[in-house]
Amino acid sequence: MIRVDGRGDSKSLIQVRGLTKTYRRGGEEIHVLQRLNLDVDKGDFVAFMGPSGSGKTTLLNLLGGLDVPSAGGITVDGDEITHMSGSKLTHWRARHVGFIFQMYNLIPVLTAFQNVELPLLLTKLSSSERRHHVETALSVVGLRERMNHYPRQLSGGQEQRVTIARAIVSDPTFLLCDEPTGDLDRKSADEIMALIEELVGKHGKTVLMVTHDPMVAARAHTTLHLDKGVLVEASQLEQGVVAGGVA
């Protein structure tokens, strides 16, 4: 179950408590996240929405250990990541987080196979074990036949599928997607969303996804809105229950 009141079960897969992020630019402080709470269970699929600049990417970066909070804590599967240092955090990230961004971030001089293999080079797997994992991940996204193609030989939707294969190849604890369909036409976007739904429904993955597209958000189990630095459930927004919330 997904909760935003900070009263989730201590067994939640992801527990966020009092998460605060303040950026300083010149003499000015920008309060992006303000004591935000979130609980996500294994197998949950949550969509984050909110206006540009509301802090969605900031939140994903903190959840993925790419940035450090100003205050508050994040626990994933019992690990408190907020106080982890550089190399420990790098290893934690490689083991537990799969990233899928709007810009595919594939390396142009590497084939689909080599791009997907990259995260596994940080592990102790042998090259034949790596090959097995890469081929499995590319099969899941339906691109096994294209594994020797370079990114420029693939369509946008196919490139995004390679990104998804790369994100799942190490069997991470959860997937973070920042506008995964932002650069795609409707048909390719539908295919990518069908794939993400399959990862959740069939493979039991936990997915946290940012999107501007209500049709994409509708695929998730729950939609949460970032509003004034905290998360609000869509139903509460609609009913205007939130104190001082949207009219």
Ligand SMILES: Nc1ncnc2c1ncn2[C@@H]1O[C@H](COP(=O)(O)OP(=O)(O)OP(=O)(O)O)[C@@H](O)[C@H]1O
């Ligand atoms: N490294 C940084 N230094 C200073 N300010 C930053 C930094 N990163 C983000 N911000 C500010 O934090 C706020 C939230 O940014 P963020 O990128 O999280 O928004 P977002 O909700 O993802 O927006 P979008 O929908 O446009 O992607 C913005 O006001 C942004 O300018």
Ligand SMILES: [Mg+2]
């Ligand atoms: Mg963003």
